[in-house]
Structure formats: structure tokens, C-alpha cells
Amino acid sequence: MRLSQLEVGEKGIVKEFTDLEMSVKLMEMGCLPGEEIKVERIAPLGDPIAIKVSGYQLSLRKREAYTIVLQ
Amino acid sequence: MKADIRVALVGNPNTGKSTLFNVLTGLNQKIGNFPGVTVDKKVGYCTLPDGRRAEIIDLPGTYSIYPKSQDESIVFSVLADRSNPHSPDLVVVILDASNLKRNLLLYSQVADLKIPVVVALNMMDLAKKADINIDVNLFAKKLGVPVVPISARKVDGIDGLKNAISYANKLALQEDSIDVASIAPELVESIGRELHIDNPYLALQLAHQHETLTFLTPEQSNRVEELEKEFSFNSQKAQGAETIARYSFINDLLYDTVTKPVSAQEETFSNKIDKILTHKVFGFVIFFAVLMFMFQAIFSWSA
Numbered sequence: 001m002r003l004s005q006l007e008v009g010e011k012g013i014v015k016e017f018t019d020l021e022m023s024v025k026l027m028e029m030g031c032l033p034g035e036e037i038k039v040e041r042i043a044p045l046g047d048p049i050a051i052k053v054s055g056y057q058l059s060l061r062k063r064e065a066y067t068i069v070l071q
Numbered sequence: 072m073k074a075d076i077r078v079a080l081v082g083n084p085n086t087g088k089s090t091l092f093n094v095l096t097g098l099n100q101k102i103g104n105f106p107g108v109t110v111d112k113k114v115g116y117c118t119l120p121d122g123r124r125a126e127i128i129d130l131p132g133t134y135s136i137y138p139k140s141q142d143e144s145i146v147f148s149v150l151a152d153r154s155n156p157h158s159p160d161l162v163v164v165i166l167d168a169s170n171l172k173r174n175l176l177l178y179s180q181v182a183d184l185k186i187p188v189v190v191a192l193n194m195m196d197l198a199k200k201a202d203i204n205i206d207v208n209l210f211a212k213k214l215g216v217p218v219v220p221i222s223a224r225k226v227d228g229i230d231g232l233k234n235a236i237s238y239a240n241k242l243a244l245q246e247d248s249i250d251v252a253s254i255a256p257e258l259v260e261s262i263g264r265e266l267h268i269d270n271p272y273l274a275l276q277l278a279h280q281h282e283t284l285t286f287l288t289p290e291q292s293n294r295v296e297e298l299e300k301e302f303s304f305n306s307q308k309a310q311g312a313e314t315i316a317r318y319s320f321i322n323d324l325l326y327d328t329v330t331k332p333v334s335a336q337e338e339t340f341s342n343k344i345d346k347i348l349t350h351k352v353f354g355f356v357i358f359f360a361v362l363m364f365m366f367q368a369i370f371s372w373s374a
Contacts, residue, residue, distance in 0.1 A: 024310050024314065
């Protein structure tokens with residue numbers, strides 16, 4: 001299951017990342033394995049998406065969200 | 072103008088760094104460029120309670136000491152390069168009290184460079200509003216540095232911060248956050264030995280950033296490169312391991328010192344507005360209504 005497959009309001013727990021470079025950036029922003037992610041909103045055309053992680057809101061492109069694998 | 076002590080302001084973007092800078096320095100500031108790059112350099116002066124003069128430099132906001140852009144790379148080169156004219160005697164790390172977790176990553180990195188640190192907990196008013204309770208004394212004790220709660224926007228706690236700056240120690244007393252050397256033990260050890268660096272985190276950072284740092288001589292940079300190959304150092308993997316270790320330290324720290332309301336937080340006012348204004352249908356309706364209104368105002372009503 002990838003983060004990009006979640007609908008608005010759904011939650012998931014980060015398991016791993018598929019892109020090393022992206023994972024370093026995401027982890028610095030507090031998006032770490034074991035953290036809960038909630039999809040807060042999705043733009044009308046499906047990209048970008050806003051998620052809630054570590055107590056704040058973070059916006060990601062769809063292909064960035066695709067690199068996050070959920071449990 | 073000569074300063075008795077040089078202070079650098081460091082923090083995440085949008086934590087109120089520039090507000091604090093303006094409050095501390097008033098109109099007594101100059102804006103220039105860092106040599107070689109088009110990044111604003113804001114330097115100001117402030118008189119401390121003991122009469123000394125402090126030079127304050129406002130460094131670009133960054134989430135991490137690992138730069139993602141040119142202005143972010145300034146932060147590490149000012150902090151790490153002792154020959155830099157702005158190399159600080161003291162770093163004030165500004166943390167957003169309402170979002171401590173992410174903010175503490177940068178703090179723990181800066182603290183590990185072992186420059187004397189004072190923490191300014193900004194936006195205490197917002198944290199209180201959100202029912203976030205921070206045990207400031209325990210927090211300071213665990214970090215081993217002075218922690219001053221402030222609200223830069225309301226000019227609250229600024230005298231306390233100036234006092235903390237003037238009483239700050241010349242030696243770095245902060246507790247270690249993570250065991251940096253364990254990330255790449257041999258590499259850190261050999262860089263430290265050959266480049267005469269006794270701080271393990273600085274040695275590790277040179278391994279990561281030596282290609283872009285201007286204060287290393289080409290020979291030094293090449294030597295670091297060779298050592299990296301020798302110990303097959305992977306910069307990104309090491310960075311990932313470091314970040315995970317730091318967040319584990321941060322989670323432990325916050326678990327002991329911060330209590331937050333458990334219940335799902337109420338949606339903030341701006342989120343509620345966003346929901347209407349960016350609605351799939353109503354968003355466009357409102358957008359055209361506003362445009363129509365402006366069109367009317369300019370072409371019909373003014374005539």
C-alpha cells in the first residue's frame with residue numbers, strides 16, 4: 001500500500017521508503033517509519049496532497065507520496 | 072562597529088527568527104550579501120544588560136543542517152568555519168513551541184557542533200492556546216542549555232533572552248544527543264586525525280559536505296574524498312541513520328517534558344476557511360464572485 005493510494009481522511013503508518021534521496025528529506029521533516037500519517041486533503045486534480053504527520057501539515061507531490069510505503 | 076560577542080540566530084523557517092532579530096536589534100541593522108552568493112546577510116547590534124555589545128546575525132531558516140539549497144548551506148558554513156568573520160561565540164536556536172518535534176532536529180544538530188547554545192522557545196502564546204504544556208525547567212536540564220520562553224511577536228520574554236545571552240558560558244555545556252561517531256566510526260576518526268578536528272559531528276559533516284564547503288583547501292577536500300572511498304561511506308544512508316537516531320532522542324525528550332491534549336485537535340480557523348475557499352465547486356464560485364466584484368468596482372462604480 002502506498003501513501004498515494006489513500007483517500008481523504010484515511011490513515012496509515014509509514015513502513016518504508018522506495019527512494020533513498022526522497023526518504024532522507026521526508027525523514028528530516030518528521031515523516032519517519034512508524035509515524036502515523038493522515039491524508040487531510042487532495043487537490044481537485046489529485047496532485048498535490050496534504051498530509052498530517054508529526055503534528056503538522058505537509059504537502060507532497062503525488063509521485064513523492066508514491067515513494068512512501070504504508071503498513 | 073566592534074562587537075564584544077557574536078551571536079547567530081538559527082531556526083526552522085517560520086519560527087519567528089526575523090521577528091526576534093528585529094526585536095533584538097531595532098533599527099540598528101545592516102543588510103548585505105554573503106560573499107559569492109546572493110543570499111541576504113542581516114547583521115544587527117544589540118546592547119546586553121551588562122553593557123556589552125552583541126553582534127547579531129540572522130541566518131537563513133532551515134529544517135536541517137544538511138543543505139537543500141544555497142541559502143541553507145550558509146548556515147553550516149557560518150557555524151563550522153572558525154575563520155569566518157561571522158563565526159559565532161554563541162548560537163541562539165529558535166524553536167517553535169507549538170511544533171517542537173520537527174524543530175528539535177535542527178537544534179540537536181547544531182548542539183552537536185559544540186558551539187555554546189541558548190534556546191529561545193518562541194510562540195509560547197500559541198502553544199498555550201493549543202494546550203501544549205512544556206516543563207521548561209526539565210527541558211533545559213535535559214538539554215543542558217539555558218531555555219528561555221519568549222513570544223517575539225508580543226515582545227514577551229526578550230529581556231530574559233538578553234540576560235541569558237549575557238550570562239551564557241564560553242564553553243559548550245549541552246548534553247550529547249546521539250552517539251555521532253557510531254554512524255561511521257573509522258571515517259570520523261580518520262578525518263578528525265588528519266584534519267585536526269576534535270568534534271566528531273564536525274568531522275562527519277565534512278564527510279557529507281566537503282564538496283561544497285569553501286573553507287576547506289582542495290587538498291583537504293580530496294583527502295576527505297579518499298577516506299570516504301576507503302571506508303565506503305554512503306552519504307545518504309548515513310544521513311538517514313542519523314535522522315532516525317535523532318528523532319528517537321527527540322521522542323524520548325518530548326515524552327518526558329511535553330504534554331499535549333490527546334483528543335483530536337479541533338480544526339484550526341484557517342483550515343475551516345480553506346475548506347470553503349478551496350472547495351471543488353464553491354471555490355471557483357467564490358473566485359469568480361471576487362473577480363466580478365473587482366471588475367464592477369473598477370469599471371462601473373468608479374464611473
